[in-house]
Amino acid sequence: NAGVTQTPKFQVLKTGQSMTLQCAQDMNHNSMYWYRQDPGMGLRLIYYSASEGTTDKGEVPNGYNVSRLNKREFSLRLESAAPSQTSVYFCASNLSVLGGYTFGSGTRLTVV
Amino acid sequence: DQQVKQNSPSLSVQEGRISILNCDYTNSMFDYFLWYKKYPAEGPTFLISISSIKDKNEDGRFTVFLNKSAKHLSLHIVPSQPGDSAVYFCAARGQYNNNDMRFGAGTRLTVKP
Numbered sequence: 001n002a003g004v005t006q007t008p009k010f011q012v013l014k015t016g017q018s019m020t021l022q023c024a025q026d027m028n029h030n031s032m033y034w035y036r037q038d039p040g041m042g043l044r045l046i047y048y049s050a051s052e053g054t055t056d057k058g059e060v061p062n063g064y065n066v067s068r069l070n071k072r073e074f075s076l077r078l079e080s081a082a083p084s085q086t087s088v089y090f091c092a093s094n095l096s097v098l099g100g101y102t103f104g105s106g107t108r109l110t111v112v
Numbered sequence: 113d114q115q116v117k118q119n120s121p122s123l124s125v126q127e128g129r130i131s132i133l134n135c136d137y138t139n140s141m142f143d144y145f146l147w148y149k150k151y152p153a154e155g156p157t158f159l160i161s162i163s164s165i166k167d168k169n170e171d172g173r174f175t176v177f178l179n180k181s182a183k184h185l186s187l188h189i190v191p192s193q194p195g196d197s198a199v200y201f202c203a204a205r206g207q208y209n210n211n212d213m214r215f216g217a218g219t220r221l222t223v224k225p
Contacts, residue, residue: 004155020116031211033211033213035215036122040121040217041114042114042116042215042216042217042218043156043199043201043203043215044215045212045213045214048211048212049217050211056211058212059212059214088155090155092155098161099158099161100146100148100158100159100161101156101158101213102154102158103148103155103156104155105153105154105155106153106154106155
């Protein structure tokens with residue numbers, strides 16, 4: 001019963017480096033989300049994909065790109081990492097418009 | 113602009129007593145509200161939700177109350193248990209974009225034995 005799996009769990013990047021955060025869900029959910037969590041800010045939506053083949057910007061999309069590779073996988077890419085992107089990133093999925101999201105365990109990213 | 117606000121960063125209660133976590137929102141278009149619980153090094157887990165057509169929803173020890181006129185909701189935990197110690201996030205979603213869920217900053221609840 002994997003649910004939502006995120007990789008890697010930890011990552012340290014140098015300013016300007018790029019990387020992709022991976023997310024996969026095995027619950028046949030339609031919608032997938034990327035959030036970042038910063039101290040005192042709660043979780044903020046970066047991008048979401050309401051269904052396979054579609055992606056939309058959330059509250060804080062600048063500096064990020066996403067790909068909904070198939071129904072299971074939704075990746076988040078940082079093309080040129082900045083210290084302001086130091087955060088904990090959570091991927092989530094949801095079957096329908098009702099109910100709560102299922103979250104992964106997070107990726108702790110530090111940009112130095 | 114933080115549309116969902118949890119003004120108490122922390123709350124400490126005695127085991128067996130009631131825990132009341134509060135949440136305020138500013139966007140009148142929100143029509144669905146949720147509470148999540150988060151343990152350290154884990155993702156948030158969904159706890160309970162309420163639609164704007166209701167003013168109360170109960171699930172075991174957890175009850176959520178919604179006061180639409182005050183744009184306020186609260187989560188009651190009765191009785192509180194040490195295992196309830198976690199960070200609780202309030203979240204809200206609007207009817208026109210139900211994929212844009214906004215979260216509060218969270219309240220850390222500590223239940224003392």
